[in-house]
Amino acid sequence: EPEVTQTPSHQVTQMGQEVILRCVPISNHLYFYWYRQILGQKVEFLVSFYNNEISEKSEIFDDQFSVERPDGSNFTLKIRSTKLEDSAMYFCASRLTGPGAQYFGPGTRLLVL
Amino acid sequence: AQKITQTQPGMFVQEKEAVTLDCTYDTSDQSYGLFWYKQPSSGEMIFLIYQGSYDEQNATEGRYSLNFQKARKSANLVISASQLGDSAMYFCAMRQRRLTQGGSEKLVFGKGTKLTVNP
Numbered sequence: 721e722p723e724v725t726q727t728p729s730h731q732v733t734q735m736g737q738e739v740i741l742r743c744v745p746i747s748n749h750l751y752f753y754w755y756r757q758i759l760g761q762k763v764e765f766l767v768s769f770y771n772n773e774i775s776e777k778s779e780i781f782d783d784q785f786s787v788e789r790p791d792g793s794n795f796t797l798k799i800r801s802t803k804l805e806d807s808a809m810y811f812c813a814s815r816l817t818g819p820g821a822q823y824f825g826p827g828t829r830l831l832v833l
Numbered sequence: 834a835q836k837i838t839q840t841q842p843g844m845f846v847q848e849k850e851a852v853t854l855d856c857t858y859d860t861s862d863q864s865y866g867l868f869w870y871k872q873p874s875s876g877e878m879i880f881l882i883y884q885g886s887y888d889e890q891n892a893t894e895g896r897y898s899l900n901f902q903k904a905r906k907s908a909n910l911v912i913s914a915s916q917l918g919d920s921a922m923y924f925c926a927m928r929q930r931r932l933t934q935g936g937s938e939k940l941v942f943g944k945g946t947k948l949t950v951n952p
Contacts, residue, residue, distance in 0.1 A: 776937035824878035
């Protein structure tokens, strides 16, 4: 069964460093998302991406964040200068089309020291 | 703005019994979708079940069913014949449609309910 994959599973970085989180969505899906979940809290929407551009972003998704689909299979989230409060689990999700479910990857646990 | 409320921070159930996890929602949209996801301790988010606002039948997927009461704005998850592997966090979510290009349809999540299945 096709699934969303994410790498790395864990990332530890120093405050101020750039990180790139990688995702491979399900191959025929058209809509892509990033969410984050701070430890013990609910899942929060960051950004959605369709047809090679951002279709919606939350107030969390400020200028430090960017997304890219560089090669038709990978979908990346870049945080330019990480802050302590960026420590969270980051989930990538994809959706085929229509009112279907979003399928989540296993997440990348980011720890900023 | 759309909102999902899960009022049960934790629930306990005996193995093989049924359990209902509550979810209420608030929206002004006529067309919307409701989802349940399971998050085991390993952290991944597993899609369980979906209910569209125009679906006349309650959704079912194996041991999972969704008790959809539109007038009450509730979408409770029922797990029948609980198993030890059902112990996890359960999140209710609503699709929020954005009627611009791309039809974002981001998900808005509740705070979750931690289910513990006792042997």
